[in-house]
Each structure stands twice: as structure tokens, then as C-alpha cells.
Amino acid sequence: MQPKSPSIQECPVGRAVETVGEWWSILILRDAFQGSTRFDEFERNLSIAPNILSRRLAHLTKSGMFVRRRYQERPPRHEYVLTDKARDFFPVIATLLAWGNRHLAPKGETVLLANRDDRRPLDPIVVDAADRQPITLENAVVIAGPGASRLMRRRLTSLKAMNPAVAPTGD
Amino acid sequence: MQPKSPSIQECPVGRAVETVGEWWSILILRDAFQGSTRFDEFERNLSIAPNILSRRLAHLTKSGMFVRRRYQERPPRHEYVLTDKARDFFPVIATLLAWGNRHLAPKGETVLLANRDDRRPLDPIVVDAADRQPITLENAVVIAGPGASRLMRRRLTSLKAMNPAVAPTGD
DNA sequence: CTAGTAACTTGCATTTTGCAAGTTACATTC
DNA sequence: GAATGTAACTTGCAAAATGCAAGTTACTAG
Structure with a gap:
């Protein structure tokens, strides 16, 4: 991942991608949102190699998505606890899940979001x-x-009148 | 990107990551949502190497996110037009942008979402x-x-009572 | 003292990414 | 008609990231 052009560095989407852009990171966060906190929980669920998991957790911790907390002295054991920043990321996973269900579940939805109290299925939309x-x-x-910046401002005003083209055939 | 464990293959988030998981893909879609359609538009905006762009566009096209349309015969020129499937992905980018603005813009927000008609800034939330x-x-x-699947069902019911731990310190 | 568990790290092979340069096919300008 | 420009790539090779297997540390339980 190389952070170079201003349209990456200067854009919130580009910066977000620097934090969670490796595809494992999204999956780790998904599992964390479902309650996983420990190294070997992630390892088992994801079948991820331990060195990769180690790096991803370190990166996500450095980026302020996890706090590494010792939950037991002697022997030292840690858990990775979601920060508020990471918890704010939940809507992204929710919309991604909804999109996946709509377009990538030809044989029926495997996972749904539901209300925690009454188990009513939820249909996430962005408003x-x-x-x-x-x-x-x-x-x-x-x-x-x-x-x-001046550059970004110019780039954005130059495309403001534009209307995205529409594809003739969908998916 | 190796599609292996059931918790990746069987989950809409995991499958979504297979489609848009390379970090360039998100950025390409972001630009497409802003009106870019042609190879060299993406190339210039993102400062992406042409071979990588070529692969990403091919992958996104194969995944049904773009339709490659010839906009001019002699010489043959193509544009990459968003499909409905890709357009449905917009909420994901919108929430990602909102998250980036909230947590990764210490020196003020550079890019905002706004109403197309009256330019009123929009604050995307998921409901x-x-x-x-x-x-x-x-x-x-x-x-x-x-x-x-039976496995997935068992895994999900086993964690349904669980309440995610809360970090003491946020970002 | 042997086995087990949690959380890693190390070494090395494979895969992916990135840069620079080249290619094809035409259009335009001198 | 020769040189330059443009759009959309491909190719070759180097660098970086990823993946697997095995090893390590520091304990606990039997």
C-alpha cells in the first residue's frame, strides 16, 4: 500500500483505505464486531496465518482500531478490544453486508442483521x-x-456539473 | 486473495471483500462515482500504474461492477460504465467517507457529501x-x-448472547 | 516431568504489486 | 508523408506483501 497521489491522501475514503484497506482487516473487524477479542479466536475463525494476523492486529492497533489489553497477568494474555473509532466503523460493515446479501447471495442469504432485542431482521439503508x-x-x-487544498477544490468544482453515465445492463 | 475458510466464503462481507477487497478497487469505484469512466481518467487521478489499473478494471468488470462499452469505433475506445450492482455499492463508499471524515481528518474535512440540488451538506447514517x-x-x-449452512448456523447461535467488550479509551 | 494453551516470531516460498518501457491503432499537424 | 499525439493497453523484471510450517516463550494442569 503506497500513499502517494493527493487524490488518495487528501480524500477521507483514501485515508480510510490506508487504515482498513487490506482485505483481512475488514474480516478481522467483522469478527470483532461479532465478539471475537483474542488472537486464537481470530486465527480459528478466519483460518489466517498467525504471522499475517499478528501484522494486521498490530496495524489496526497502531491505527487506533483496537486497544491491546492484558486480561490476565501470569501468564500474560491479551485481548484486542474495539475502540470507539472502530465501533464507528460498524455502519460500513453493515452496508457492506447488505450489499453482499443483495448481490452476492444467489443461493439465499446466509447472514442477516437483526434487532438485538426482538430479533426482527434489519434492512440497513443510508440516509x-x-x-x-x-x-x-x-x-x-x-x-x-x-x-x-486548492488543487482538490479545483478538481471537485470541475466535476460538479457532471452526471454519472448509466449502464444499459445491470448485474 | 485466497478464498478458503467457510466464514469467508459463506459470509456476505467475505464475498464482498473478494469483489472489492483490493484497496485500489475502492478508489476506482470512488472515482467512478464522481464521474470517471475512461482508463486514462482513472490513471491520472489515482497515479496508478497502467498494468494494475488494467487488472483491477478487468476484475471489476468480470465481477459485474463495470460494463466495458465502446464509445467510438475507429479507433476503438472504451469506457467503463457502472452497473446497477456497482451503483448499489454507493452507500458503502458514503459511510466510509463519513467515517473517514470523522476519524481521519484532523485538519478539517477535505471532501463532503452534499445534496445534488441545493448543495446542502449531507450527514450519512445507517438506519x-x-x-x-x-x-x-x-x-x-x-x-x-x-x-x-449447518456450520454457520451453529457458529452464529453460539455467539448470539454475547455482548462485545468496550474499550476504556477511544481514539 | 510431560502435555497443553495462548500468543506470538522466524525462515523461506509463492503471489501480488509497482515501475518503466514498449505496443497497437488511429488522428492531427507540419 | 513524417513526426507527434492520444487512448488503451501489454510485457519484463524488481520489490513488497502474503502464506505455510515450524519454532519460541511463558506459563498451568496433571
């Missing part, structure tokens, strides 16, 4: 916090924010 | 389609769906 109206590619655009 | 109540790690759980 604006203010008016709870759905946000779609059709009604949303990206604009420059207060921290945007 | 249940039925009642528009926010979905969070606190009120949601994953449960087995109709297509779940």
Missing part, C-alpha cells in the same frame, strides 16, 4: 441524519470541505 | 429501512439467514 431521506448516487454529490 | 431507526453495534446482531 441523511437531518431529514432521514435516502442518500443515493442520484441525489448526492461530493463537494470540497473546509480543509480542501 | 433500518422499516422504521428509520439508527443501526448500531449496540442494538444489532447478526443471525443466520435462510441460506446458512
